[in-house]
Amino acid sequence: MTDPSDAYDVVVIGSGAAGASAALRAADLGLSVLIVEKEHKFGGTSATSGGVIWVPGHGMDGNASDTREDALTYLRSVIKVPVNEERLEAYIDQAPAMLAFLRKAGVEVMAAAWPDYFPDRPGARADRSVICPTFDGRELGDARYPLMREQFNRFKLFHRYAMDLTETFSLMMQQKGWRGTAAKMIARYWTDRGARANSPRDRRFTQGAALMGSVYKQVFARGVELRTETRLEEIRLDAGGEVAGVIVSRFGQHHEIAARHGVILAAGGFEWNQQLRDRFYPAPGLIWHSSTPEGANRGEALLAAERIGATTEHTEQGWWIPTTSFPMPQASNFHETHQAAFDVGRPWSVCVNRNGLRFVNEATGYDSFGQAMVDDHLRTGANMPCWLVFDAKFRARFSAGGLMPTVHTPERKIPSDWWDHYVFRADTIPLLAQKIGVPAKALVGTVAKINEFAMTGVDTEFGRGGNIYDQFFGDPTVAPNPNLGPIDTAPFYAVPINNGDLGTKGGVRCDARARVLDGEGRPIPKLYAAGNNAGSPFGDCYPGAGATIGPAMTFGFVAANDIAERTGNLRA
Template sequence: MAALRAADQGLKVLIIEKAQKFGGTSATSGGVMWIPNHQLDGDKGDSRESALAYLDATIGVPVNRERLETFVDEAPKMLKFLESTGVQVMAAAWPDYFPDRAGARADRSIVVPTFDGRHLGDDRYALMREQYNRFKLFGRYAMDLTETFTLMMQSKGWRGTAAKIIGRYWLDRSTRKVSHRDRRFTQGAALMGATYEQVFKRGGELRLETKLERLLVDEGGQVTGVEVSKFGRKYEIGARYGVVLAAGGFEWNQELRDRFYPIPGLTRHSSTPEDGNRGEALIEAEKIGASTEHTEQGWWIPTMTLPMPSASNFHEIHQAAFDVGRPWSVVVNRNGVRFVDEACGYDQFGQAMVRDHLATGANMPCWLIFDSKFRKKFSAGGLMPTVHTPEHKVPADWWDHYVFRADTIEELCRKVSLPADQVQKVVANMNEYAKTGIDPEFGRGMNPYDQMFGDPTSTPNPNIGPIDTAPYYAVPINNGDLGTKGGLRCDERARVLDQQGNPIAGLYAAGNNSGTPFGDTYPGAGATIGPAMTFGYVAANDIAERSANQRAGA
């Protein structure tokens, strides 16, 4: 977005990317932008005041108020600009993650429809980072969000949807001659593909396999460019008007996790591209005096680990964001105790894991326990439902090492070292809650967000069903992430600040490279990408304004 906006303002832009593919974490994501008061379909009742009231009701730590208000004010302008370039956008009916708080709505999450990846050109189409297998049917066929939820829930007509997806892929014979990749870029790939297309149309340059080595600073302390390396060869690139650091967070750097997080967790539990975001940009900015904020926070999401089916010596990380809140299941810590509304937002789930582990030392991992009804219909991280992966197709090395199965709850507890009496009590409680539809402990399934990802066939509560049909299963759940929530401290103009709170001339940051404007909260779907694109837009505006002033005075 920073490159697109700057190029649109007539500036010469260069994007450097250390990986062999472009698109970053966003291309592998759901591709949602949280944009309050967007006014896409006219005035539907949202407002600046409503958005700020909601954020005030959810944020629990001090934040930069000016920066927060700038996000609320500039995000709709960014979206309008994006749309004006030719990128299609539309609002999704996705409840805010705290639906009971003042100002909450269900229309602030913005998505981009399916994008034809070959519009990037056949030389680039296969170079955009692909989505993970979990976002594709059978690890091959692209699905948009509607198709994903239809198949995830086995909704009416789901078999026809699957057939359509597969048929569409194989009938595209011209693309099959170019690459195995589906030309339909969906979700995050749609957002990034459509945005990059507009960057390239405006003459923006992209260099792959190009790694940041250090920031170049002149005698007056202004950032004037970067030193980079490509396959070990180092060289310098001058930046006439500014450098925008948008290199993601530090979730793949164990040393930084150990330094910043109250419970560090492991890099390999992250669900972002493996070994991608290692915090190099943050480290280099710190070397020239930059400060940080909110670095104790992550964009948490529950994950689980499985061997790769075709290469069992290697592992894949699978998100379990919605799996943990399905009916016919429960989550307990290692003491066999529930600690959260399992169907809550995935970031809230991760924060609950952190709190519980600090209090008990018995979390990370916790355990998702479910019965055969759940197994038949839903995924448990990477364990697909029986309609996709029947028992006889589950690899032999998974059983009782990654996925545990037993004929009784007592035997299952013995296998995973949980206190059987306590877990049986929890299961009995859940079975009673399934009858009444009321979870008196945590309110599971009793708000619109929970219910959106429940099962309407489970009544009276779509998120709770009796755990009573053998065999029973358990999988360990780790506190994974979608990236780090803290980073370089920036002002409302996206300028990186030094230890005294003064802007470092010529240096900007956006996305997970910077501290989130939301502090400790995750207000809704797209709350990572929405601010990332907004402050990329804000940074480009500031750079363009400065460049115009400099050119006028030259």
């Protein structure tokens, strides 16, 4: 089991944004690095994400006026639970340094106009999110580019053609010229004959794949070794109680790898471990509601760390996002999870619990929507799932999770087994209420109120459409409020909305230097964690687009710096 030659300065567990950032920084500082990834493909959940990085004070474009004090003021106004203030401040201080390092290392980034998720709070801005432009996957090499984890079908046009964020919003909102956008995407793919000869995968890496492709180009250029199909089994301690390496398995064979200076846990959260969900979460939820890659993040690294004394924090929280479940095309007994993050806040719709009552501003940030589902369920027992109710105008224009608008999927193309099982339809609101088991009088009253709000443009119950974030994802052609429209055109529809997630917010407890802490609050020597493997510095909050990847990459960077400082390798 032991091979004395299998030793590295740093062993990174997990190949997502946190692990890639840690590996890139450590290798750039002259340390030998191995990345261990249990899945067949690398890139982690990050490669399937939107690829946005939330970095207050990044200084690009108009962000130069964003101050440390503004960022901390904003965060302290939106975080509702106790957090490690030193760790929070370390994030604000180190995130711009991390981004500057990425740019210096050769990773191209650009600022994105994306409002913070609580735009009315002091210190909020609309320029803290950062993205990577489209990346040519073949820059990783013809052998490697098909091995990066691929985007979900929901992020591709017709399950095939990669979409960047601009194309996504053009198609999603059916903006002017959207058909031309789609035609260009299709033509671009089929005229790329060189890529088609190598792989059916679109070589245009967009969103999370663009981020991970850009970073991994630099990771591989620095000689970092990557082993896939290699699962963490145990964190090994030496006689003095310091982390000395890991025991891994590959296709059933166990093997020990020595880590001379540190192990960095970056293996994601535990959203695909039902036992851990039941152990930590206050309200019910199933692994199948998660929108992360199926079966990937099962908490093995968290459990391995707990076995050597690590403690956890914020494990009752998830990075919530509303999701729906629909059958796979041509395989109706298998299901796909679809995000409904922005669908629930579109005009001509309303979300209700199983009592037929609203419980949230439907256009709020998706994490806040999920928190409202949890709170309402704990209060009423009538949520999780809730219902998205909409009319024919919504159906013609917008998606409802996995139900595409009629321009893409007309009624005649909806499989017969979907009706009254995955999507419900009726000619009146009372009949729809009967089908979905919601009190008809309550639902009729809720719809009547929404229709009144749509006429005045003011939602006096929850303030839907009352701020820049809500309006950013509304329909600008709808007045007087882009997030409100009367639900008055038959037929009427409903789909169940689950409290899904983008991963878990909780994990092992770490300090400001990304060191994993034991029950006494002491660092476990040479053990670090970043990303969803660690507790979020934001506690229960999702402050802005990219607030998962931002801390992941920052504390991966911080962990590598701490290891390099201990070994005398740290430099600017």
